[in-house]
Every structure is written in structure tokens, then in C-alpha cells.
Amino acid sequence: MKKIILPFILFFLVGAALVNAQSNLRFGPTIGLNFANIGGKDATGNLSSKTGLYIGGFMTYQFSDMFALEPQVVYSMKGATSSQGGVNSTLSFNYIEVPVFLKLYIPLAGNTNVKPEIYAGPSFAFNVAASIEQTANGTTNTADVSNQVKGFDMGLAFGGGVAFGVGTGLLDFSVRYSLGLTSWDNSGNNLTLTNNVVSLIAGYAF
Numbered sequence: 001m002k003k004i005i006l007p008f009i010l011f012f013l014v015g016a017a018l019v020n021a022q023s024n025l026r027f028g029p030t031i032g033l034n035f036a037n038i039g040g041k042d043a044t045g046n047l048s049s050k051t052g053l054y055i056g057g058f059m060t061y062q063f064s065d066m067f068a069l070e071p072q073v074v075y076s077m078k079g080a081t082s083s084q085g086g087v088n089s090t091l092s093f094n095y096i097e098v099p100v101f102l103k104l105y106i107p108l109a110g111n112t113n114v115k116p117e118i119y120a121g122p123s124f125a126f127n128v129a130a131s132i133e134q135t136a137n138g139t140t141n142t143a144d145v146s147n148q149v150k151g152f153d154m155g156l157a158f159g160g161g162v163a164f165g166v167g168t169g170l171l172d173f174s175v176r177y178s179l180g181l182t183s184w185d186n187s188g189n190n191l192t193l194t195n196n197v198v199s200l201i202a203g204y205a206f
Contacts, residue, residue: 032201036078040192052077099123113165120158
């Protein structure tokens with residue numbers, strides 16, 4: 001648990017110090033929902049999306065009127081569900097994830113309080129837990145599968161949304177799609193299995 005909490009504490013402390021030093025740098029929390037599934041050529045079975053939490057913090061450095069750089073540090077729940085042969089399964093992967101986005105703000109004539117945005121960038125994820133839960137005939141069993149999941153995962157994320165001026169900060173809502181670029185499979189069978197996620201996210205930049 002300490003390994004999970006420490007990156008967030010460091011991120012918030014560094015962010016708070018930088019915000020006090022630079023007016024074009026914003027910092028804040030972010031929270032949302034992941035609708036995750038498994039892709040790749042070896043993804044088989046009756047797979048469906050799994051809902052999970054997306055929570056953490058971000059820093060936004062706006063280096064021009066239209067462009068900004070935004071790194072995040074988040075705890076992101078991924079995986080998938082399936083139902084086959086009377087067995088309901090839930091595969092759960094939890095990551096500490098570090099996406100780095102280039103943002104484009106789209107100016108609206110005469111309105112500086114609303115900022116439509118689009119963004120894209122790489123995402124680097126570090127697995128902290130992996131398990132499978134299976135239910136059949138009223139009996140549920142859970143097993144740890146961390147040894148079958150690689151510790152590092154990489155993807156490409158892109159999305160869009162809108163930010164509203166609220167008080168002295170920005171309230172941001174966005175929709176994001178994250179495409180897995182590397183296989184998480186560590187079973188030794190050389191399977192191509194990726195994490196693909198649709199996210200609904202809100203954040204507030206101070």
C-alpha cells in the first residue's frame with residue numbers, strides 16, 4: 001500500500017510547490033470511470049467491459065494560448081469480464097499510470113470562460129495487482145494472477161472535452177480512449193493481449 005500512496009504524495013507536493021512558483025502552471029485532482037476490455041489477436045471468449053476507478057492528480061503547463069502539456073499520476077483499474085459455460089469471470093488489473101498529454105485548446109470567439117480541448121499522448125503503466133474472480137453454481141473463487149501479467153504496460157491515449165472557468169480554476173470534463181500498444185501477457189505463451197479503455201473523467205485545476 002505504501003508503494004501505491006507514495007507516488008501520489010510526491011506528485012502533489014511537487015505540484016503544489018511549482019504552482020506557487022509559476023502562474024502558467026495549474027495543478028489538481030482528477031477522477032473518473034474506466035470501461036475496460038481486453039484486445040489483441042489472442043483475445044478470445046465472450047469478453048465484456050469491466051468498470052473501474054480512475055483517480056489521481058495532474059499538472060498542466062500552458063506554454064501558449066492554445067497549447068499545454070499535462071502529465072498525470074493516477075491509479076487506474078482495468079481488466080474485463082466474461083460469461084461462458086455457466087461461469088462468470090472478472091479479470092482485474094490495477095495500475096499506477098503516468099499519461100503525458102499534449103493539449104490543444106480550441107478558442108471560442110468572445111468566450112474566454114469555456115475552453116473546448118483535444119489531447120493525445122503516451123501512457124506508461126506499472127501493474128500493482130492482478131486477480132481473477134470466477135463464480136459458478138453460487139460459489140466464488142478468487143486467485144492472484146500477478147505472475148501472468150507484465151509489470152510494465154504502454155499505450156496511446158487520446159480524447160477531448162471542455163473546461164469551464166470556475167472560481168480561479170478550471171473544471172474539466174473529458175472522454176478518453178486508451179489503446180494498448182504492448183501485450184500484458186506474461187504466461188510464457190507469447191499471447192498478444194492488450195488493455196483497451198474508454199474513460200469518462202473530471203478534474204479541477206487550481
